[in-house]
Amino acid sequence: MGSKEQLFKYLLRLGDNALIQGHRLSEWCSRGPILEEDIALSNLALDNIGRAQAFLQYASEVEGNGHTADDLAYRRSERQYLNFLITELPTGNFAYTITKQLFIAQYDVILFEALCKSTDTTIAGIAAKAIKEARYHASHASDWCLRLGMGTALSHDLLQNEINDIWMFTGEMFEMTELDKDLVQFGISPDLTILQNIWLDKVGSVLIKSGIQLPGQGYQQTGSQQGIHTEHLGHILSEMQYLQRAYPDATW
Amino acid sequence: MVSQIQYTKPQVLRMLVDVRDPEIPVLSIEEIGMLRDVVIDENGCEVIITPTYTACPAMAMIEKDIKQTLADQGIDVVKVTTVFAPAWSTDWMSEDTKEKLRAYGIAAPLHSTCDAAKDKSSIVECPQCFSTKTTLISQFGSTACKALYRCEKCLEPFDYFKCH
Numbered sequence: 001m002g003s004k005e006q007l008f009k010y011l012l013r014l015g016d017n018a019l020i021q022g023h024r025l026s027e028w029c030s031r032g033p034i035l036e037e038d039i040a041l042s043n044l045a046l047d048n049i050g051r052a053q054a055f056l057q058y059a060s061e062v063e064g065n066g067h068t069a070d071d072l073a074y075r076r077s078e079r080q081y082l083n084f085l086i087t088e089l090p091t092g093n094f095a096y097t098i099t100k101q102l103f104i105a106q107y108d109v110i111l112f113e114a115l116c117k118s119t120d121t122t123i124a125g126i127a128a129k130a131i132k133e134a135r136y137h138a139s140h141a142s143d144w145c146l147r148l149g150m151g152t153a154l155s156h157d158l159l160q161n162e163i164n165d166i167w168m169f170t171g172e173m174f175e176m177t178e179l180d181k182d183l184v185q186f187g188i189s190p191d192l193t194i195l196q197n198i199w200l201d202k203v204g205s206v207l208i209k210s211g212i213q214l215p216g217q218g219y220q221q222t223g224s225q226q227g228i229h230t231e232h233l234g235h236i237l238s239e240m241q242y243l244q245r246a247y248p249d250a251t252w
Numbered sequence: 253m254v255s256q257i258q259y260t261k262p263q264v265l266r267m268l269v270d271v272r273d274p275e276i277p278v279l280s281i282e283e284i285g286m287l288r289d290v291v292i293d294e295n296g297c298e299v300i301i302t303p304t305y306t307a308c309p310a311m312a313m314i315e316k317d318i319k320q321t322l323a324d325q326g327i328d329v330v331k332v333t334t335v336f337a338p339a340w341s342t343d344w345m346s347e348d349t350k351e352k353l354r355a356y357g358i359a360a361p362l363h364s365t366c367d368a369a370k371d372k373s374s375i376v377e378c379p380q381c382f383s384t385k386t387t388l389i390s391q392f393g394s395t396a397c398k399a400l401y402r403c404e405k406c407l408e409p410f411d412y413f414k415c416h
Contacts, residue, residue: 046307125337130306133305133306136392
């Protein structure tokens with residue numbers, strides 16, 4: 001068993017990743033390139049928000065000071081968020097969103113597969129549920145990579161550009177912080193260095209099939225696990241938290 | 253005041269047959285696999301349910317319906333608990349349930365558990381004209397649990413309940 005604070009912090013990471021990713025995907029609602037894709041992206045957003053709810057609910061129980069999942073989602077400030085930088089990057093064009101989806105959904109599949117075996121049974125239970133959804137997300141992103149990569153010269157170049165641009169935010173997902181090192185000992189979370197190799201294989205094989213070149217090792221931006229975010233997170237929170245900040249305790 | 257328990261688990265389960273999935277009203281929450289257990293003790297009656305998808309927006313409505321249905325039968329002390337484990341699966345649907353889905357116009361899940369790749373290569377029969385010449389339009393349909401297909405024979409679009 002890790003300490004209560006460590007488990008709480010880890011659950012915030014899992015919950016915040018899903019929450020911010022879900023919020024970004026929800027920005028596509030009514031703006032999708034075609035109707036079916038609009039529905040698909042909104043479905044992906046919904047799955048993520050459900051996952052955020054489950055993890056933040058558990059986080060609030062572990063914290064044990066009367067906060068609810070909603071308090072954690074709507075009453076914290078930027079520095080208290082532990083989502084990876086990649087999730088808060090702007091929605092951008094469709095190829096940009098698909099690139100983020102490919103990187104994040106493949107990560108989720110591998111992470112949840114590992115978390116199904118977590119010694120924390122609540123985390124294992126949520127992971128067993130979430131992985132079923134994550135597999136559909138990864139398949140959706142892979143399909144679109146193929147279509148964009150093997151489509152027109154324009155779609156290919158756009159995708160290659162976005163892959164090159166976002167690559168510097170992928171390393172952070174596998175950063176072994178002090179928290180990770182501790183939780184691995186207790187069997188709560190997996191060794192991320194092992195996950196990184198599996199992820200590189202999976203993402204690499206989709207990109208090769210799509211005619212896209214894998215970026216080489218380069219500078220990797222980190223910071224989120226110390227609460228240091230890009231300039232984008234503050235803007236997300238100002239929108240996402242507006243209602244609870246303007247009308248505290250508002251309910252349906 | 254301690255109330256006398258005057259109902260049994262099988263009775264409560266029978267009452268809950270009236271609680272339907274709001275998106276698929278031909279199926280009860282028991283048939284779809286969402287109703288996991290009923291626990292009756294000195295505190296009253298607890299109903300344990302599990303969502304089809306983590307963000308299933310129908311959960312609040314289903315909880316309300318459970319409480320209302322049991323209150324109508326004079327059972328007041330009701331706690332509805334949502335659990336995630338074991339994770340819900342379309343494998344829990346019986347053949348009868350799948351037939352009800354088809355009759356309602358939704359193609360039923362074809363094989364065991366979820367496999368996005370297998371789903372894509374599966375031949376899904378049109379629930380309207382039974383043609384097997386159908387095309388997947390999108391793996392994400394009108395609700396989280398359905399994919400969208402089109403029948404090439406009768407040209408109607410239809411929902412397919414995804415394997416999960």
